[in-house]
Amino acid sequence: MILSKNKVKMKILLGIFIISTYVSGxxxxxxxxxxxxxxxxxxxxxxxxxxxxxxxAAKNGIWEFKGKNIGxxxxxxxxxxNEHKLRxxxxxxxxxxxLKSVTFSDSGEYxxxxxxxxxxxxxxxxxxxxxxxxxxxxxxxxxxxxxxxxLxxxxxxxxxxxxxxxxxxxxxxxxxxxSVFLNYEYKSRAHILLPNGSLLLNSLTFSDGGKxxxxxxxxxxxxxxxxxxxxVLDQSNPRDNLNDGAIxxxxxxxxxxxxxxxxxxxxxxxxxxxx
Numbered sequence: 614m615i616l617s618k619n620k621v622k623m624k625i626l627l628g629i630f631i632i633s634t635y636v637s638g639x640x641x642x643x644x645x646x647x648x649x650x651x652x653x654x655x656x657x658x659x660x661x662x663x664x665x666x667x668x669x670a671a672k673n674g675i676w677e678f679k680g681k682n683i684g685x686x687x688x689x690x691x692x693x694x695n696e697h698k699l700r701x702x703x704x705x706x707x708x709x710x711x712l713k714s715v716t717f718s719d720s721g722e723y724x725x726x727x728x729x730x731x732x733x734x735x736x737x738x739x740x741x742x743x744x745x746x747x748x749x750x751x752x753x754x755x756x757x758x759x760x761x762x763x764l765x766x767x768x769x770x771x772x773x774x775x776x777x778x779x780x781x782x783x784x785x786x787x788x789x790x791x792s793v794f795l796n797y798e799y800k801s802r803a804h805i806l807l808p809n810g811s812l813l814l815n816s817l818t819f820s821d822g823g824k825x826x827x828x829x830x831x832x833x834x835x836x837x838x839x840x841x842x843x844x845v846l847d848q849s850n851p852r853d854n855l856n857d858g859a860i861x862x863x864x865x866x867x868x869x870x871x872x873x874x875x876x877x878x879x880x881x882x883x884x885x886x887x888x
Contacts, residue, residue: 654771747837
């Protein structure tokens with residue numbers, strides 16, 4: 614009898630739990646906008662994508678840049694401002710924004726506001742950084758003596774998810790996140806220095822001279838490339854190890870010495886003739 618009463622009590626509690634869960638589940642959830650990346654880095658002239666996703670159907674909304682209208686939509690009808698008509702697109706149904714041919718003046722905060730079928734509207738802000746170049750290089754021309762080590766120093770201006778180095782069009786190495794894969798030919802000589810992706814090349818030979826191209830794919834935005842040129846110098850020829858400025862300096866010094874010698878000779882000849 615006691616067991617039977619416990620079973621009844623358990624059923625009553627279970628029923629209350631189910632009813633309370635159903636009631637709470639019936640309440641409308643708050644409407645939100647999900648963003649893939651709040652910070653977007655794109656090289657000047659490329660295309661920026663502001664990826665957003667509403668948590669529920671949005672009947673209308675608007676994209677703004679620094680408080681100025683870019684485009685709005687009502688249902689499936691999209692209306693873009695005259696200023697952005699040729700460069701902007703709003704993708705339905707998520708309402709993501711695409712902006713082509715970005716310039717430095719496009720840098721700043723972009724705000725999207727959406728109005729759901731049920732519930733209060735929501736807004737989200739994304740920031741666009743327009744970069745002069747995704748990849749910075751310390752030196753585009755590198756001179757190293759044969760047998761020594763060359764360092765191709767590069768620095769991405771945004772987070773990079775993968776990249777690769779190539780020599781005269783032939784792959785040297787590629788990397789994905791923190792995983793590096795080297796071409797068999799370079800396995801014992803090359804190193805990729807993460808996170809920047811700089812290249813270190815040991816035991817140089819004359820055949821290593823040429824153009825080295827690094828290509829990087831950022832987390833957001835278009836891929837970018839930079840080319841560096843390596844000149845491998847002969848250590849037996851000192852002149853090859855001198856740059857143009859050093860050679861010019863030596864030439865000027867020799868001319869000064871020659872002029873001084875000529876001046877001394879003329880003075881001695883004059884003294885001798887006077888005597």
